[in-house]
Amino acid sequence: MTTLDHTHDAGARSWLASANADGGDFPIQNLPFAVFRRAGSTESMRGGVAIGDQVVDLGALSEARLLHGLASDAAHACDRPVLNEFFALGRAAWRALRHALFALLKDDAAPAMAEAMRGCLVPQAAVEFALPARIGDYTDFYTSIDHALNVGRLFRPDDSITPNFQWMPIAYHGRVSTIGVSGQTFHRPMGQARAQGASAPTCGPCARLDYELELGIYIGCGNPAGEPIPLERAEEHVFGICLLNDWSARDIQFWEMAPLGPFLAKNFATTVSPWIVTLEALAPYRLPWLRPADHPQPLAYLEGPANRAGGAIDIRLEVWLESEQARRDRSGPSRLSATRFGHQYWSIAQMVAHHTVGGCSLNPGDLFSSGTISGPGPGEAGAIIELTRAGQSPLTLNNGERRAFLEDGDAVLLRGWCEKPGHARIGFGESRGTVLPARA
Ligand code: CA
Helix, strand or coil, rough: CCCCCCHHHHCEEEEEEHHCCCCCCCCCCCCEEEEEEECCCCCCCEEEEECCCCEEEHHHHHHHHHCCCCHHHHHHHHCCCCCCCHHHHHHHHHHHHHHHHHHHEEEECCCHHHHHHCCEEEEHEEEEEEEECCCCCCCCCCCHHHHHHHHHHHHCCCCCCCCCCCCCCCCEECCCCCECCCCCCEEECCCEEECCCCCCCCCCCCCCCCCEEEEEEECCCCCCCCCCCHHHHHHEEEEEEEEECCCCHHHHHHCCCCCCCCCCCCCCEECCCCEEEEEECCCHHHECCCCCCCCCCCCCCHHHHHHHHHHHCCCCCEEEECCCHHHHHHHCCCHHHHHHHCCCCCCHHHHHHHHHHHCCCCCCCCCCECCCCCCCCCCCCCCCHHHHHCCCCEEEEECCCEEEECCCCEEEEEEECCCCCCCCEEEEEEEEEECCCCCC
């Protein structure tokens, strides 16, 4: 597990005033990575780091020659349209660049250095983002027991979770081609579904469109095929975490998924936030990973003292919905739910160890998602199918509109942050995606 150092000091301040604002997502203790360029320009996409309301342009920083050694190599590797090469450099390089950026942005940086650094800043309001990595493979896990129980009770009241759930982090291989960065729009998918009681399916627009609140996990360093990653080394292979919305067509899903799992119900769009918060930045927010004594205990390859001591992470998460009418009448987005990642039944390290136990190789830039994150309480569900009990109890939005499932024009916003006394609040920014009508 990552240890705390001076870059986590809650008292540290930047010479950039916006980085010190109360309640901001991007103080000097965070320093998350994205890929960006000036909006509407033909500039090359390149790596950037958030600080306050600005982006540190890592391409410009690399050319400014303010860095040395490993930090310089790391910044140079970020001067590309994807961060895969930077990810492949490994934890020592990630840490060297974090420490160098922290020193250059801190309020006691030498004035000449701070001035040179100021020349590498671009306002966040003036940039557009791209996917931060060339994602080779995408695996969607299913690791929230509350989500599994909520969905299971709706469809299999006598047998709400499958027997394997408590023994391993289960998953399916997802689709990369439709993963988009925040701001993504997509058409309501068409597909095959069979109405309750009907003898044959029909093909048409999805009638039960849903979101799933998840976190995305970017693999930093890979492993050779045939060489499993042991649990105690698993986090060395993880670069960081983003917000992820696994859009889901429930009517299509429940007709198609037996016996091979989700297919078209999940392959039309997945939205990620532009910023990747590093495991390094999340170090103050580690929690013990707990497994109740009366539940099955993990098999040996999923069990270890470091995972027990700090395998979980306390990330607060919210889902908001902004309808087309709310945009017109300016009534603002409505909060649908709030929960915490710390409730998750399996840890990220256990996902990595399980994924590779059979010899599967991971590559830099591979993406995992956590599976829908739901907590035990009534307002803590990470999908609308749980909140509305499959549409039986519609939600009421701020402006009085009601929702059983998503409608055309709806934008779903995910937000995430960490905060606790004695530590700097750090945030994930936002992931936003919008449903367009089905193609005629
Ligand atoms: Ca999912």
